[in-house]
Amino acid sequence: MKKILFTASALFGGFFLSAQTLDTDSIATVRIFNEVLAKGEGYENLRVLCKSVGHRLSGSPQAAAAVEWGKQAMVKAGYDSVILQPVKVPKWVRGNVEKATLHQTNGENLSLTVKALGMSVGTPALGITAEVVEVYNLDTLKTFKKDALKGKIVFFNRPMNPHHFSTFMAYGGCVDQRGSGAATAAPFGAAAVLVRSMTLMHDDHAHTGSMRYDPKGVNIPAAALSLNDADALSAALKGFPNSKVTLQLSCHHEDSVWSNNVIGVIRGREKPEEIVTVGGHLDSWDVGEGAHDDGAGCAQSIEAGRLLIQLGLRPKRTVHVVLFMNEENGACGGVEYARAAKRNGEKHFFAIESDAGGFSPRYWGVSAEDQTWYALMNRWKKYFAWYGIDQVLGSGGGVDIGPLRDAYKIPTAGYLPDSQRYFDVHHADSDVFESIHPRELHLGAGHLALMVYLVGNNQK
Amino acid sequence: MKKILFTASALFGGFFLSAQTLDTDSIATVRIFNEVLAKGEGYENLRVLCKSVGHRLSGSPQAAAAVEWGKQAMVKAGYDSVILQPVKVPKWVRGNVEKATLHQTNGENLSLTVKALGMSVGTPALGITAEVVEVYNLDTLKTFKKDALKGKIVFFNRPMNPHHFSTFMAYGGCVDQRGSGAATAAPFGAAAVLVRSMTLMHDDHAHTGSMRYDPKGVNIPAAALSLNDADALSAALKGFPNSKVTLQLSCHHEDSVWSNNVIGVIRGREKPEEIVTVGGHLDSWDVGEGAHDDGAGCAQSIEAGRLLIQLGLRPKRTVHVVLFMNEENGACGGVEYARAAKRNGEKHFFAIESDAGGFSPRYWGVSAEDQTWYALMNRWKKYFAWYGIDQVLGSGGGVDIGPLRDAYKIPTAGYLPDSQRYFDVHHADSDVFESIHPRELHLGAGHLALMVYLVGNNQK
Numbered sequence: 001m002k003k004i005l006f007t008a009s010a011l012f013g014g015f016f017l018s019a020q021t022l023d024t025d026s027i028a029t030v031r032i033f034n035e036v037l038a039k040g041e042g043y044e045n046l047r048v049l050c051k052s053v054g055h056r057l058s059g060s061p062q063a064a065a066a067v068e069w070g071k072q073a074m075v076k077a078g079y080d081s082v083i084l085q086p087v088k089v090p091k092w093v094r095g096n097v098e099k100a101t102l103h104q105t106n107g108e109n110l111s112l113t114v115k116a117l118g119m120s121v122g123t124p125a126l127g128i129t130a131e132v133v134e135v136y137n138l139d140t141l142k143t144f145k146k147d148a149l150k151g152k153i154v155f156f157n158r159p160m161n162p163h164h165f166s167t168f169m170a171y172g173g174c175v176d177q178r179g180s181g182a183a184t185a186a187p188f189g190a191a192a193v194l195v196r197s198m199t200l201m202h203d204d205h206a207h208t209g210s211m212r213y214d215p216k217g218v219n220i221p222a223a224a225l226s227l228n229d230a231d232a233l234s235a236a237l238k239g240f241p242n243s244k245v246t247l248q249l250s251c252h253h254e255d256s257v258w259s260n261n262v263i264g265v266i267r268g269r270e271k272p273e274e275i276v277t278v279g280g281h282l283d284s285w286d287v288g289e290g291a292h293d294d295g296a297g298c299a300q301s302i303e304a305g306r307l308l309i310q311l312g313l314r315p316k317r318t319v320h321v322v323l324f325m326n327e328e329n330g331a332c333g334g335v336e337y338a339r340a341a342k343r344n345g346e347k348h349f350f351a352i353e354s355d356a357g358g359f360s361p362r363y364w365g366v367s368a369e370d371q372t373w374y375a376l377m378n379r380w381k382k383y384f385a386w387y388g389i390d391q392v393l394g395s396g397g398g399v400d401i402g403p404l405r406d407a408y409k410i411p412t413a414g415y416l417p418d419s420q421r422y423f424d425v426h427h428a429d430s431d432v433f434e435s436i437h438p439r440e441l442h443l444g445a446g447h448l449a450l451m452v453y454l455v456g457n458n459q460k
Numbered sequence: 461m462k463k464i465l466f467t468a469s470a471l472f473g474g475f476f477l478s479a480q481t482l483d484t485d486s487i488a489t490v491r492i493f494n495e496v497l498a499k500g501e502g503y504e505n506l507r508v509l510c511k512s513v514g515h516r517l518s519g520s521p522q523a524a525a526a527v528e529w530g531k532q533a534m535v536k537a538g539y540d541s542v543i544l545q546p547v548k549v550p551k552w553v554r555g556n557v558e559k560a561t562l563h564q565t566n567g568e569n570l571s572l573t574v575k576a577l578g579m580s581v582g583t584p585a586l587g588i589t590a591e592v593v594e595v596y597n598l599d600t601l602k603t604f605k606k607d608a609l610k611g612k613i614v615f616f617n618r619p620m621n622p623h624h625f626s627t628f629m630a631y632g633g634c635v636d637q638r639g640s641g642a643a644t645a646a647p648f649g650a651a652a653v654l655v656r657s658m659t660l661m662h663d664d665h666a667h668t669g670s671m672r673y674d675p676k677g678v679n680i681p682a683a684a685l686s687l688n689d690a691d692a693l694s695a696a697l698k699g700f701p702n703s704k705v706t707l708q709l710s711c712h713h714e715d716s717v718w719s720n721n722v723i724g725v726i727r728g729r730e731k732p733e734e735i736v737t738v739g740g741h742l743d744s745w746d747v748g749e750g751a752h753d754d755g756a757g758c759a760q761s762i763e764a765g766r767l768l769i770q771l772g773l774r775p776k777r778t779v780h781v782v783l784f785m786n787e788e789n790g791a792c793g794g795v796e797y798a799r800a801a802k803r804n805g806e807k808h809f810f811a812i813e814s815d816a817g818g819f820s821p822r823y824w825g826v827s828a829e830d831q832t833w834y835a836l837m838n839r840w841k842k843y844f845a846w847y848g849i850d851q852v853l854g855s856g857g858g859v860d861i862g863p864l865r866d867a868y869k870i871p872t873a874g875y876l877p878d879s880q881r882y883f884d885v886h887h888a889d890s891d892v893f894e895s896i897h898p899r900e901l902h903l904g905a906g907h908l909a910l911m912v913y914l915v916g917n918n919q920k
Contacts, residue, residue, distance in 0.1 A: 037622045162497045165847045165903070200899065360820065360878045362848075387625045388822075388878075390850035418820045418848075418878065420899045439660065439880045443625070 028453055029383040031311050033446045040442035042303035045073050046296065046358075050289035050433035057118075057286040058326040059091030059257045066282050067260045070298060070323040074264035077306035079321070085261040087336045089326040092119050094286050095250030100194070100223065102233060103129075105240040112233060114223040115206040116251040117178060117195065118285060118329050121219045127248035128153065128221065130191045134237050138176055138184045150189035153245055155225075156181045157196045157234055160423070167419040168356070171198055175209075182222040183214040192247050193222040196230040198423060204228050205428040208285050210329050221249050261333045262323040266305055268456065270316035276456045277320045277337075277351040278304055278448055281327030281400055288431035292422060295433075296358030296441055297415075298323045304448035313449075315456025317349055324400035327355070331399050338403035348408045350455045352415070353398025354448055357426075358441040359417035361388040364451070365396020368411035372460075380454050387443055413451060417444055488913055489843040491771050493906045500902035502763035505533050506756065506818075510749035510893035517578075517746040518786040519551030519717045526742050527720045530758065530783040534724035537766035539781070545721040547796045549786040552579050554746055555710030560654070560683065562693060563589075565700040572693060574683040575666040576711040577638060577655065578745060578789050581679045587708035588613065588681065590651045594697055598636055598644045610649035613705055615685075616641045617656045617694055620883070627879040628816070631658055635669075642682040643674040652707050653682040656690040658883060664688050665888040668745050670789050681709050721793045722783040726765055728916070730776035736916045737780045737797075737811040738764055738908055741787030741860055748891035752882060755893075756818025756901055758783045760875075764908035773909075775916025777809055784860035787815070791859050798863035808868045810915045812875070813858025814908055817886075818901040819877035821848040824911070825856020828871035832920075840914050847903055873911060877904060 036042070049069050056062040067084065074082045100112040116122070133148070134155045135141060141149070156177035160170035175198055182193045197207035206226045213219045225233065236243055262282065268274065280297020284290025305321040308314055324333035341348055364384065366377055377392040384392070396414030397405060405412045417440070425431040496502070509529050516522035527544065534542045560572040576582070593608070594615045595601060601609070616637035620630040635658055642653045657667035666686045673679045685693065696703055722742065728734065740757020744750025765781040768774055784793035801808055824844065826837055837852040844852070857865060857872030865872045877900070885891040 033625070034623045037624075162899075163494045164497075165493070167899075360880050385851075391845075420820050420903070421897055437881055439622075439627075443880070 025383060025454065028313055029386065029450055032307050032313070032449045032453070033387050035307055035311055036303065036442045036446040037439065040303060040445060041306060042299040042445045043436070043438040043441050045302060046291065046299035046436060046441065047433055049295050049299065050291050055284050055286050055288055055290050056282065057092070058089040058259060058283045058329060060286065063259055063283055063325065067262055070262040070282055070302065073302045074262070074305070074321065077302060078309045079264040079305060080267045081265045083263040083265065085263055085336065085340060087259050087261055087325050087333050088256050089259045089332050090330050091254040091257050092329060093252055093254055095122065095252060097248050097250035099248050101246045102236055102243060103246065104236055104243045110232065110236065112229040113204050113206050113226040115208040115287065116249045117211040117222040117224055118208050119211055120182070120222045120249065120251055122249045122251045123192065123221045123247055127246045128192045129244050129246040131242055132233070132237060132245050134234055137174065138180060141184055141188060144188065147189065149185065151191050153192045153194055153247065154185040154190045155194045155233065157230055159196060160198060160200050162200055167200060167423050170200065171423055178209050178224065179211050182211055182220050183217060186214070186218045186220050190220060192220050195222065195224050197224045197226055199227060199426065201424040202227045205430050207427045208287055209427045221247065223247060223249060259325045261325050261337055264302065264305055264321035266309060266314060266319040268316050268318040269314055272318045274317040274347050274349045275320050276315070276317050276349055276452055277322055277401060277404065278452050279322035279324055279400060280354045281333065282323040283326050283328055285328055285427045287427065288425065288429045289433055291431050291433045291436050292357040292425055293427065293431055294327065294355045296436060296444065297354035300354050300358070300441065300445040300448050303445035304452055307445065307449040308453060313453055315453055317456040319452055319456060327399050334400035335403045338407045341404065342407055348404055348410050350411055351401035351404050352413045352448060352451055353401045354415040354444060355398045356414065356416050356419065357422040358436050358444060359421060360440045361443050361447055362418050363391045363393050363416040364389055365393040365414040365416050366411060367395045367397050369409060370411065373411050376458065383450060384447065387446060389447060415444060415447060485843060485914065488773055489846065489910055492767050492773070492909045492913070493847050495767055495771060496763065496902045496906040497899065500763060500905060501766060502759040502905045503896070503898040503901050505762060506751065506759035506896060506901065507893055509755050509759065510751050515744050515746050515748055515750050516742065517552070518549040518719060518743045518789060520746065523719055523743055523785065527722055530722035530742055530762065533762050534722070534765070534781065537762060538769045539724040539765060540727045541725045543723040543725065545723055545796065545800060547719050547721055547785050547793050548716050549719045549792050550790050551714040551717050552789060553712055553714055555582065555712060557708050557710035559708050561706045562696055562703060563706065564696055564703045570692060570696065572689040573664050573666050573686040575668040575747065576709045577671040577682040577684055578668055579671055580642070580682045580709065580711055582709045582711045583652065583681045583707055587706045588652050589704050589706040591702055592654070592693065592697060592705050594694055597634065598640060601644055601648060604648065607649065609645065611651050613652045613654055613707065614645040614650045615654045615693065617690055619656060620658060620660050622660055627660060627883050630660065631883060638669050638684065639671050642671055642680050643677060646674070646678045646680050650680055652680050655682065655684050657684045657686055659687060659886065661884040662687045665890050667887045668747055669887045681707060683707060683709060719785045721785050721797055724762065724765055724781040726769060726774060726779040728776050728778040729774055732778045734777040734807050734809045735780050736775065736777050736809055736912055737782055737861060737864065738912050739782035739784055739860060740814045741793065742783040743786050743788055745788055745887045747887065748885065748889045749893055751891050751893050751896050752817040752885055753887065753891055754787070754815045756896060756904065757814035760814050760818070760901065760905040760908050763905035764912055767905065767909040768913060773913055775913055777916040779912055779916060787859050794860035795863045798867045801864065802867055808864055808870050810871055811861035811864050812873045812908060812911055813861045814875040814904060815858045816874065816876050816879065817882040818896050818904060819881060820900045821903050821907055822878050823851045823853050823876040824849055825853040825874040825876055826871060827855045827857050829869060830871065833871050836918065843910060844907065847906060849907060875904060875907060
């Protein structure tokens with residue numbers, strides 16, 4: 001493309017600041033995005049988190065370093081105060097051994113790329129060696145005869161459905177095999193579980209993620225396979241059905257430890273007792289650098305607060321920028337934030353979360369019992385649309401702000417960027433800073449700042 | 461993010477195929493996108509173009525190879541016929557020498573990353589060595605006294621404005637320094653021109669692109685600087701104002717040569733005499749692999765035709781899938797396609813172009829004199845929105861289909877994906893296949909197919 005093919009109005013989505021649109025909120029919107037697009041600091045902040053701290057599973061030394069990073073970034077941004085809120089979190093450790101080998105009945109061996117699922121128990125030191133039974137999904141297990149799975153490794157190989165535009169829909173359609181595969185296979189006597197990674201990207205990355213055992217059941221080890229190796233294993237089992245896999249995992253649980261939510265406070269001008277919360281989660285899985293999940297949401301939230309301070313746009317209500325600990329394997333940070341709020345008699349008004357990646361803006365999702373919020377969102381839609389959000393969906397929030405919503409019955413909003421690339425990197429070694437685009441990240445920070453500004457000043 | 465945070469309706473933008481929406485066009489829409497998202501062939505086709513052919517400036521051997529690539533891909537996709545339409549194109553050759561060195565008055569030398577602008581004349585073999593005068597834009601030149609720029613290298617350093625959400629707006633705001641910088645500086649006696657690259661990405665890539673001389677003026681050499689080196693040069697000139705730069709370019713013009721547009725024909729079921737054109741341009745600049753500009757548009761267009769054939773969705777009207785030659789430095793392919801149409805007495809109905817990159821879908825831009833087209837687009841908006849296009853902008857088209865629009869007064873549509881990353885790679889060595897995402901590319905192919913289907917069957 002070499003020329004300017006379209007008129008300005010076409011390219012800018014019809015946005016012109018004509019005289020009649022120059023209301024206060026229009027001006028604030030443009031000021032927020034001018035600042036973040038030209039002088040945003042979120043990208044460089046995120047670089048520090050990714051490169052100097054790296055991945056940061058709850059309870060790890062890096063998680064403690066991330067708390068310090070968040071505190072320092074908020075202090076530098078000029079927040080009125082920064083609170084470290086104690087949270088007790090589980091500590092799960094991957095350990096050094098994580099391997100799987102396919103022994104085909106024709107004598108050939110194939111090394112498989114695996115990652116233990118988060119919270120899985122490990123295997124005996126010499127591993128578990130067993131025949132593999134491939135199944136499509138949890139329901140398929142019920143079709144097996146008694147004892148058919150006994151001592152076997154059950155291999156859940158249901159792919160994410162590529163037909164959905166939203167990759168979150170595709171994820172939602174089969175993530176139960178990761179979350180509940182082990183718990184569902186254990187009563188059949190299975191020895192371990194392998195799960196096709198939750199991604200649409202055919203490569204060699206295995207994607208970890210949380211799983212839960214039945215508290216009354218047997219805990220069997222579970223690991224994710226990369227798509228390339230899930231396909232290879234599936235093909236091998238077709239040719240050599242009685243082939244065995246040896247799975248060795250050294251992961252284990254240690255005692256719970258104390259960690260923190262990081263809460264940055266920007267005191268409200270007129271109603272300081274009412275609180276608008278915006279945040280992401282500070283912990284990540286122990287792979288990659290947790291750049292999109294959810295370093296992006298943390299960096300954007302800190303930046304949103306900085307923008308409001310820097311531009312003199314402090315809202316009437318108090319803003320809490322919260323970096324929640326332990327979203328990935330327990331959600332203890334979100335639970336504690338809500339409990340402490342009740343304990344302290346805080347008044348909460350609205351909560352916003354960014355935990356769907358740092359990509360180009362697409363949608364706001366808003367959940368509200370009071371339907372007048374949707375009329376408000378409709379009125380604000382023109383501001384969102386200038387910077388790439390053309391729809392406000394009828395439901396939204398986040399894992400971390402869910403407990404607060406439940407405790408206070410307040411509306412929640414989830415920031416939803418473009419999802420096409422998200423599960424390429426989600427919970428994998430590829431979730432690194434290099435997959436973040438500065439403008440895309442900063443647009444998200446701008447939208448968080450704008451929503452906080454609009455909600456924080458609303459007459460309600 | 462670990463759980464399914466949102467209801468299905470929220471995540472899919474409210475899309476549910478309820479009974480009453482199951483009209484023919486709904487079904488066609490879903491079939492098109494199911495096919496392309498699960499079994500699309502555009503991505504692998506584009507890989508071949510990028511990796512086996514590479515960049516392909518008009519008149520180069522690679523451009524000829526690209527014509528063959530396009531023809532083969534269309535034959536394989538089952539098109540009714542493939543026509544190679546002769547087009548005479550300019551031949552500009554970059555040559556082997558392309559360097560610039562800053563000689564600071566303090567004795568230090570700095571090598572600068574440059575790329576000759578397309579269609580520039582070269583320098584003498586030993587280069588041009590001259591003092592450098594930095595200016596902001598074309599208008600700044602008028603503020604200089606007579607002879608102040610004589611023999612100097614004029615350095616246009618106006619940056620793209622990062623404030624715009626649409627990076628095309630930012631591009632449009634300062635690309636005149638690339639297109640007309642040399643022509644504007646030559647009458648002041650300037651010896652050569654250096655131009656800040658048209659990008660927002662601060663890195664070491666210089667971005668080439670077209671420029672035009674005044675036919676009655678003096679032709680002086682012109683080259684683009686990477687942003688890192690534009691900033692370095694600017695800083696050096698502040699410290700050492702009389703520093704000189706030596707610019708050596710071996711680029712030159714050769715005799716025009718014959719090349720081709722590639723036209724794939726899918727004959728209409730009911731009105732075969734009326735033609736809907738969809739395409740992109742096959743040529744690229746002689747850098748990178750022309751992946752986004754515009755290998756993506758070519759691969760998407762070919763795939764759009766394949767989808768319609770494969771799914772039995774051949775429209776009432778005839779479809780021309782056109783890979784235009786020479787968009788970048790002459791637009792001769794687009795001109796010849798329109799001329800030949802008139803010469804052959806063809807009836808043209810609508811034309812569509814994809815030449816804004818292969819990223820995630822955002823907008824359609826539609827230009828139509830007959831306003832009823834906008835009512836139609838409004839009716840079709842729900843189909844577009846299921847797969848990420850939430851707005852139809854009031855103007856759109858493309859360089860290649862412009863001559864056809866002018867000749868026939870037909871409506872034109874331009875496919876407009878997300879623009880945040882486009883100018884990172886535009887006309888640079890970084891425009892390679894690895895910057896293409898398979899789902900993003902295929903969503904664009906789906907939208908092209910859908911628009912061709914809707915327009916090609918419309919009652920008008």
